[in-house]
Amino acid sequence: MAEEVKVFGTWGSPFSRRVELALKIKGVKYEYIEEDVYGNKSPLLLKYNPVHKKVPVFLHNGKPIAESLVIVEYIEETWKGNPILPEDPYEKAMARFWAKFVDEKCLPALWKAGSSPENERAKAVEEACECLKTLESALNGKRFFGGDTVGLVDIAANFIGYWLRLFQEAAGHDLLSAEKFPALFKWSDEFSSCSVVKDSLPPKDKLLAYFKAHIAGTKAAETNASN
Amino acid sequence: MKVECAKTMAAEEVKLLKTWSSLFGLRVVWALKLKGIQYDAIDEDLSNKSALLLQHNPVYKKIPVLVHNGKPISESLVILEYIDETWKQNPILPEDPLEKARERFWAKFNDEKLLPSIWGAFTKEGKEREEAIAAAVENLKLVEEELKGKKFFGGEKIGLADVAFGWLAYLICVFDEVTGFKIVNERYPLLLAWMQEFSQLPIAKDNCPPHDKLVIKFQALYEKHHPAK
Numbered sequence: 001m002a003e004e005v006k007v008f009g010t011w012g013s014p015f016s017r018r019v020e021l022a023l024k025i026k027g028v029k030y031e032y033i034e035e036d037v038y039g040n041k042s043p044l045l046l047k048y049n050p051v052h053k054k055v056p057v058f059l060h061n062g063k064p065i066a067e068s069l070v071i072v073e074y075i076e077e078t079w080k081g082n083p084i085l086p087e088d089p090y091e092k093a094m095a096r097f098w099a100k101f102v103d104e105k106c107l108p109a110l111w112k113a114g115s116s117p118e119n120e121r122a123k124a125v126e127e128a129c130e131c132l133k134t135l136e137s138a139l140n141g142k143r144f145f146g147g148d149t150v151g152l153v154d155i156a157a158n159f160i161g162y163w164l165r166l167f168q169e170a171a172g173h174d175l176l177s178a179e180k181f182p183a184l185f186k187w188s189d190e191f192s193s194c195s196v197v198k199d200s201l202p203p204k205d206k207l208l209a210y211f212k213a214h215i216a217g218t219k220a221a222e223t224n225a226s227n
Numbered sequence: 228m229k230v231e232c233a234k235t236m237a238a239e240e241v242k243l244l245k246t247w248s249s250l251f252g253l254r255v256v257w258a259l260k261l262k263g264i265q266y267d268a269i270d271e272d273l274s275n276k277s278a279l280l281l282q283h284n285p286v287y288k289k290i291p292v293l294v295h296n297g298k299p300i301s302e303s304l305v306i307l308e309y310i311d312e313t314w315k316q317n318p319i320l321p322e323d324p325l326e327k328a329r330e331r332f333w334a335k336f337n338d339e340k341l342l343p344s345i346w347g348a349f350t351k352e353g354k355e356r357e358e359a360i361a362a363a364v365e366n367l368k369l370v371e372e373e374l375k376g377k378k379f380f381g382g383e384k385i386g387l388a389d390v391a392f393g394w395l396a397y398l399i400c401v402f403d404e405v406t407g408f409k410i411v412n413e414r415y416p417l418l419l420a421w422m423q424e425f426s427q428l429p430i431a432k433d434n435c436p437p438h439d440k441l442v443i444k445f446q447a448l449y450e451k452h453h454p455a456k
Contacts, residue, residue: 051336051369063325070331077324089312090298096305101286134286 005030006059008045010037012202012210014159015068016056021155021200022072026079069099072155084152098138098145099156106131107159114171115218128175135160136184143190154191160184161191162201170211241266242294244280246273248436248444250394251303252291257390257430258307262314304334307387319387333373333380334391341366342394348410349402349445350452360410367415374417378424389425396425397435401442405449 005023007030009016023030035045035055048057048064057064058071060078065071076084085092106128113121113128138145138153145153154161160176165188168174178185191197243259243266245252259266271280271290283292283299292299293306295313300306311319320327344366347359370392373380380388395411399422403409411418425431 051332060325065325065328065332067332067335070328070335073331074324074328077327089309090295090300092312093300093305093309096308097300097302100302100305 003029004059004061006033007031008033008035008042008048008057008059009055010035012207013037013055014163017200017202018068018155018158019056019058019071019075021150021158021197022075022084024196024200025082025084025150026075027081028075028079069103069152069156072152076152082149084146084150084155086147086151095146095152098135098153101131101138102135102153102156102160106135106157110160110164110175113175114167117222125173125175129180132160132176132181132184136181139183139187141183144187150191150194150197154187158191158197161188161197163207164188166204166208167211170208171215239265240294240296242269243267244269244271244277244283244292244294245290246271248441249290250398253434253436254303254390254393255291255293255306255310256434257393258310258319260430260434261317261319261385262310263316264310264314304338304387304391307390311387319385319390321381321386330381330387333370333388336366336369337388337391341370341392345399345402345410348408349406349449352453363410367411367418371415371418374421379421385425385428392421393425393431396422396431397438398441401438401445404442405445 005028007016007019007023009019009032011034020030020032033042033044035042037055041053045055045057046053048059049055049066052066054066056068056071057066058074059065060074065074072084085095109124109128109131113124116124135157142148144150145157164176168176174180176185176188192201241259241264243252243255245255245268247270256268269277269279271277273290276288280290280292281288283294284290284301287301289301291303291306292301293309294300295309300309307319320330341363344359344363348356348363351359379385380392395418399411403411411422413419426435
């Protein structure tokens with residue numbers, strides 16, 4: 001039976017890229033459909049993800065799945081080669097714990113640190129640094145969170161591995177620096193340069209330009225608001 | 228062979244750090260009871276967290292924490308998956324990856340959307356409260372839709388999603404009583420029927436916190452969030 005695998009995503013989204021990375025690790029061929037999430041969500045997207053109306057949506061032989069980490073676990077269970085999760089239930093639980101930590105604590109804290117108004121920024125940055133410090137402790141001397149190869153936590157932390165450094169460049173600050181978080185910084189280099197990941201990342205210049213425009217837009221809104 | 232079995236059984240040590248009222252801790256209790264696993268329950272006083280809790284969950288310092296043969300696991304949904312993978316009887320997750328994904332999706336929906344919106348409706352005031360109620364109504368509609376043609380979210384028997392939504396079966400009536408406002412009302416007949424079914428399950432019947440004690444606790448919390456002007 002011809003296997004039909006589709007990913008609905010957007011070029012800049014770390015969430016849809018997580019799904020693409022998992023598929024690339026497993027060597028699964030898929031069709032990618034770019035969604036215009038800000039302008040015009042397609043009827044197919046709304047049909048396949050009526051609950052959240054978001055990307056990514058994964059379609060396997062016509063059956064849709066939403067929520068990037070749910071999709072990644074599905075991919076892991078469906079295509080057995082190059083496992084993303086350890087066999088041992090305890091180690092698996094640790095991987096899920098840290099992936100959840102990235103999604104529920106790190107990413108919101110980083111987002112807040114990058115988008116808070118001036119008067120709230122210091123506190124937001126402090127909280128983001130706490131998260132990064134805690135995440136760094138999970139690396140525990142390993143090359144990747146997954147050990148010798150990219151695993152669930154590395155995939156979940158893709159924003160930190162690649163997007164964050166470009167965002168920092170655009171914003172002119174450095175939450176993640178080699179001085180403050182040497183192990184995590186080194187990991188981000190390893191992650192974004194490793195062959196299977198490299199090919200699944202959005203182009204640097206395009207993403208940098210996007211962040212610069214976004215930050216300029218936020219600053220303009222702030223200025224207007226305070227006038 | 229017999230001696231080895233006895234040795235393995237004697238070596239199995241399961242502890243659960245929880246509180247008497249936490250719905251997240253209760254999920255883990257339900258899963259352990261469903262699988263007939265013996266465990267030591269340790270009720271924490273969150274205003275005075277034990278050294279054990281801080282040692283076993285340094286990241287969040289929260290309950291529940293499951294400690295299996297000295298190894299701690301935190302985050303209730305992570306714990307539930309661990310329990311399901313470690314003790315194979317009465318599975319909470321189906322074999323089929325697509326069905327498994329569906330269970331995980333809805334468990335996440337409860338934790339990230341439904342529960343926060345209902346909690347917002349309980350704790351917030353004014354415009355924020357109205358927005359929380361509107362979100363809760365939308366979320367409940369989606370949950371009701373998901374129950375079409377099913378006895379449980381897991382089908383004929385309960386699964387991960389049922390365990391995640393299970394708090395509705397015993398706690399929503401407490402919120403109703405305290406606020407005088409019924410958020411899960413007759414607009415959601417399937418959900419109401421599910422709540423009835425769930426509360427009749429042996430794990431729920433025998434293991435929910437006492438209603439009166441919950442009313443006292445949530446009445447106090449409600450007053451804290453809505454100080455008399």
